[in-house]
Amino acid sequence: MEMADRGEEPPQGGEDEGFEERVRMLMSLCYDDGLCPDDVPIDDVEIDENEAVVTVNKRFDEIKIQWLKERTVVIIFRDEARDMPRSVKEDVVRAYENGWKKDGTFEPQEGKGRVKFEGPNVISYVARDMVVAEWMVNEGLGEVRLKGKSYSFEMKKWMPKAEWKEFRRNELENTFWVIAIQVPLDAYCYLQSSLTRVIGPVLKMDSPDRFSSNPRLLNIKCEIEPECRSRFKDRTNDSG
Known part of the structure; x- marks a missing residue:
């Protein structure tokens, strides 16, 4: 429809x-x-x-x-928080709510806002009052410590569909991630240096332990300088 x-x-x-x-x-x-x-x-x-x-x-x-x-805030999860399960992302939002309630930021206290997942790392949060939404947008950045770990996120004004598409397009253009699949044990120590030589400077490399407290080597996500995107060749497009 x-x-x-x-x-x-x-x-x-x-x-x-x-x-x-x-x-x-x-x-x-x-x-x-x-x-x-x-x-x-x-x-x-x-x-x-x-x-x-x-x-x-x-x-x-x-x-x-x-x-x-007036009432909605876009919450964007970055870094390790980006790949958390949805249930954990919602826990982070609720912990953030509990934080301002504990601090008495708003009088009278406001109830829980409505959460809507918009994508892998984005939540729309409908606040109970426009004062809450304005405060969150003005804060810009939020951080919550949950079960011994810190999670950070950005907070922006809500955008209609057309504006949201433009925002996502710009974000994709300005971010370039490469995932090294099933990194071999004896190749891991060369990964960052190799990517730098083959594609371009590695701005950030995720820890292989980002999903678990148990050390392991699986897929490694690396953020590379966006200007080097043209040097990347996707093997899935090869005909051989």
Whole structure:
């Protein structure tokens, strides 16, 4: 099912204020309380075989986007935290919440925000109050110590779909990772020097123990200078 927005003329004056207030109330019920509204204005529905295109009310969607921008924070996990299981990532977010509750950062205390996984290292966090979202964005960076380990993450303003795609595109262009598969025991000590000579400078190499306290050699993830991307040859593309 696809969704599109197409404009009806927005209400005027006090009618517009009443409409916006109602939409905001519905957004709070939906994202805070998990009660999906059944009376959202739909302008049109087109069904073609297995595909349905729903055209939503433009003014309603604009208010929804604004509400989400005010209340939602994008949490981006970096370094070791990037590859943690989802359950651990959510534990980190909840530990961060518990931290500001313990410190009395907000009065009155705010409840738990809603978490939505957007990708391998990204979570959207819908705060219970825009004051919380503003504070998180202003903080910019967060760190939590959980079960003896420290995890860091970035916090940015939420972005609509088009802006999010552009952000991800820029991030991919500015990051270049290579994974050395099943590194042989007698080759591990040469790995970083070899990558530097063959492809380019290694900016960071993950520890082989990043997923476990048990020392082992498996796949090693290495971040390389993005300008050297053209020197990388993927063997999966070879015809031989």
